[in-house]
Amino acid sequence: MTHGTLWKGAASILIDFSAWTSTHGIPHIGLANARWLRIFWIIIFVICCVMFVYQEALILIKYFSYPVNVDTALSFGERVYPAVTICNINAYKLSLAKAHPDLGKLINAYTNESTNADFGFETTTYDKQLRATRWMNLMYSNLEEYDKTNKIAYTYDDLVITCTYNTESCNETEWKQYNDPYYGRCFTFNYDGGKKSSRAGPLYGLSLVLRVNQAEYLPWAQSAGITFLVHEPSDHPFVYTSGYYAAAGSASSVGIRYISKKKLSAPYSDCTDNGSEQKIYYETNRYQTEACVRSCLQDKFTATCGCFDPTYEYLNGSAEFSSCYKGTKGDTSKNIVCMEKITDSDGVNGFDINKDCDCPQSCTDCIYKMTLSTAYWPAIKYTPTECVNPVPGHIYWAPKDDKKACKEWYKSNTVYLEIYYERMNYQALTESEAYAFLALVSDTGGQVGLWLGMSVISVIEFGTLFVLLLCYCLTRPKEAYLPQFDDTDEQKQREWQRKMQLKLEKENNRKLSAGSLDSIYNGKDVDLPPAIQAAN
Known part of the structure; x- marks a missing residue:
């Protein structure tokens, strides 16, 4: 089989396909009886194909950008109370820290400028403070070991004066000790997630009166108060990174709202x-x-x-x-x-x-959104319980039985902190795919139908055409004479003239046959047979 024969057969199949396909435009191209008309429809078809490709590209770009929707659900009901970790901003007690061989040298070097070269202190106060803090942090392993026997970090009794949760008193057994490299010894409430809240408001949350005792602060401590973190009980408390301050001499009221987030993983995000x-x-x-x-x-x-x-x-x-x-x-x-x-x-x-x-x-995250408000603490007319009944070993004012001196000490050395659910409804934010595969198929079908007039039937037709062409090539048809493809224009013209000559000859023969019938009578009159008589 020659290439010419293969092309002739394939072209015949394609022309036949143009006659029965349901795709718009192609029948006009295949069946056009004038060259200019065929060119016109080819241009129209190409323009429609270009528009379809452009629109389909926009659809694919949208799909592969993997857009998402964020669905919000509001729920109401009992909630697990979060874990609360508290630390004194000052990591170690000054009076005991001086006895540590390395930390004591750091304290002396910080306060005595003549020896600051050993620690690389700069003349700028802020840089000096940062340097001292960095040195203390690097001593963490040594200080943690030293604290086991010398208690240079704050104990629970050093830090907590009173504790109540859900209108009931709480004690040290409900707190878990946690050693932090930046804040020394910290304490976590509800570390096991066993406590729950069913009502909103300060009365049903955690209320604390905390002691900071600024007289024991290290010389590079810039702020006075406590730092706290509200987190999931199962999470590691990164207080230094995510914690909040509650200042000494103030009452801090923290209302929390629970928000859960669920993101879609790859390919919608890299979570x-x-x-x-x-x-x-x-x-x-x-x-x-x-x-x-x-x-x-x-x-x-x-x-x-x-x-x-x-x-x-x-x-x-x-x-x-x-x-x-x-x-x-x-x-x-x-x-x-x-x-x-x-x-x-x-x-x-x-x-x-x-x-x-x-x-x-x-991908999954639990967030406690906080609303913080502060007030002066303690009020002028208020007398703290500790000023009435001092705790032995924790009396830091003088004279010890002077309530006025106690209240003055309270203004600079204590913190009132309450953490509670400000409302019991909570949000659940869940991501869902905004442009699914079915939407892609639907939009693609719409564009194909709009610009090319195609449907699923049209796709099947093109599949049938492919099968026909494949079978035609595999069966290797023999050489055949196909006038519509084999003849040149001159041959087609001669063939048309030959057909017209044959047609003319047939017409003349018909006329000659009619003329021979008239010649039988040679122009003579012939009597007609008698008419049929009506019966009586």
Whole structure:
């Protein structure tokens, strides 16, 4: 079979297809009896195809952008009370911290400018404060071990004066101790999630009177009060990152509202609930982005500085790296500079935490939105219970039995804090796909029908055409004479003339046959037979 024969047969099939397809435009092209008309319909068909491709491209761009809807559901009912972690802003008691060999040197160096070169203090007060805080944080492992026997951090009795929850008193057994590298010893209420709230308002939440005792503050502590964090009981409390302050001498009323968020995972977002390739050093019951980021920073410290930061979790028992704290005379200052280059990098000329750490956001998140209001504490006419019945061992004013002196001390050294649900209804925000695959199919069908007049039947027809062409090629048809494809224009013209000649000859023969019948009588008159007589 030659290429010419293959093309002739295929063209015949295509012309036949144009006669019976339901796709608009193609029949006009195939059956046009004039060249200009065929060109006109080809132009129209091409324009419609271009418009369809353009519209379909917009549809595909929309689909592969994976848009989402956020569905909001409001519910009302009993809620689990959140965990509340509280810490004194001052990590360690000054009177006891001075006895620590390294922390005592830091305190003396901070207050005595003649020895500040050992710790790399700058002349600027703010830089000096940051440097001292960084040094203390690096001592965390040593201070934590030292605190076990010397109690330089605040105990529960040092911090909490009174505690009530849901109109009932609470005690130390309902709190869990937590050691924080920035704030020393902290305490978490409702750490197991066992307490629930069924009513809104301050009376049915947690109310605390807390003691800060500024006389025991370290010299680089800039603020006085407590820091607190409201979080899920199963979450690790990152108080330094997400906590809030409650100032000394004020009453802080915190109304909370619960909001749950559920995002769609890939391909709609890069969130995850199953963690990432980054190894997490924190013990958490679920994936937390902050734990991942801190673990990533720890890996960066060990890789760049050759030591780990004690303020971040690390693999205990690993001898591969030692602490970045090398004592007051070692390489601690050099390690601090190395770590600050990482943590203070803007991502342009150095480490970019958003790009270099594989720490996506979590898909499922529980948020406690807070409304904070403050008032003066204590009121002028109010006499705190402790001023009437002082607690032995915690009397810090003089004279001890002077209520006025007690109230003055309270103004600068205590905090009133209440945390409660301001309403019992809560929001559930859930993402859903805004443009599903069925919508893509529907819109594509609409565009095909609008611009090309096609339907599912048309698609089947094109499938049938493909099968016919395939079968035609596979069966390898023999050479055949197809005048509409084989003859040239001159041959077609001669063939048309031949057909017209034959037609003319047939017409002449017919006329000759009629003329021979007349010649039989030779123009003579012939009598007609008699008429049929009517019967009597």
